Amino acid sequence: MQTFTQHRDADTPDEIWLVEHPPVFTQGLNGQAEHIQQSLRAIPLVHTDRGGQITYHAPGQLIAYLLIDLKRRKLGVRQLVTLLEQACIQLLAEFQLPAYARADAPGIYLEGKKIASLGLKIKRQSSYHGLALNVNMDLTPFEWITPCGLQAMQMTQLAQYQADISVEQVQPRLLRQILQLLENSPIMVDS
Template sequence: MVADACLRRELGRVPYEPTWRRMQVFTDERGPDTPDELWVLEHPPVYTLGMAGKPEHLLCETAIPMVRIDRGGQITYHGPGQIVVYLLVDLRRRGLKVREMVNLMEQALIDTLADEGLAAERRAGAPGVYVGEAKIAALGLRVKNGCSYHGLALNVDMDLTPFTWINPCGYSGLQTTQLRDHGIGTDQVIVAERLVAHLERQLPPLRPGVAPA
């Protein structure tokens, strides 16, 4: 019997592409009894472009590498000072549809920001979490054989300039923000702990007798 709790891995600052490949291998090799995992990390500066992403959303030449990957969505930026959580979750064992998974990720982010006294919201048709008109967290998932990978990114205390060189998530003129811009100086490790706790609370328990195809 697989425990309901996810195995949490604190990876530190790791390069993007090897981490992505590691997620793919994990998902391909997992079996009916493989525990779900949450990977908590940050990346060196990198742009990622989803499967249907348009390269023209990168607005200028830059030394920051761009990696075309296998999640949904358009272009986004990762860099130091941003919390990234990858959710390697067997959706079928937890009775989750993809839209429900996205909703719970957004809710965990909203609850984490509420812990800091910051009111955030989701927007219909635009996955992610927003404070006012500015996006503070991005989401992107891939589901293969009923199992998810990729995840979410929350801006905490980073250089937001690279976001101005793209149309974030494909939206021209979309503003981005972060906790620091709202006077919140909580240590990133503490914010990550709270975020993971909210994610774990949002995830439904495993359903007995349900194994991945």
């Protein structure tokens, strides 16, 4: 993402990368050591240049990295955050789940629990990093940290409301929501 963003020019098409990661904790630029509540065991901690605190990624979590030229799209950072939140909220509405965003803490929430985390980096008027939606994963490692720096925040996932759901089933739906909100602009997709 960093290399792509560093070398892109005004004509480089925007891209969306849809991925799953092996188990890893990532700590953003604002990360604080006290948000690691106990030993992370054998799961690595990676310091990253995105905004936000510490979070957890693993198989069963759908990550959407948006490599977007904000200037060309006439988008501000807050607009992009809202777009990502709305894409996820609309996706969850397809499952009759009333998810919502909070003005005080980026991400997506459902019944008071966090179902998706959001962290971006803006460089050269372009974004990278993005959204992590918990689909069907082991949530236990979230208990070893203060997710996103939010004290007493419980995490949830789509599988708790929709049995046997998989990332493969959710991936095209999330992509469709993001593309619709970006007005179906020409974007390369790598999955």
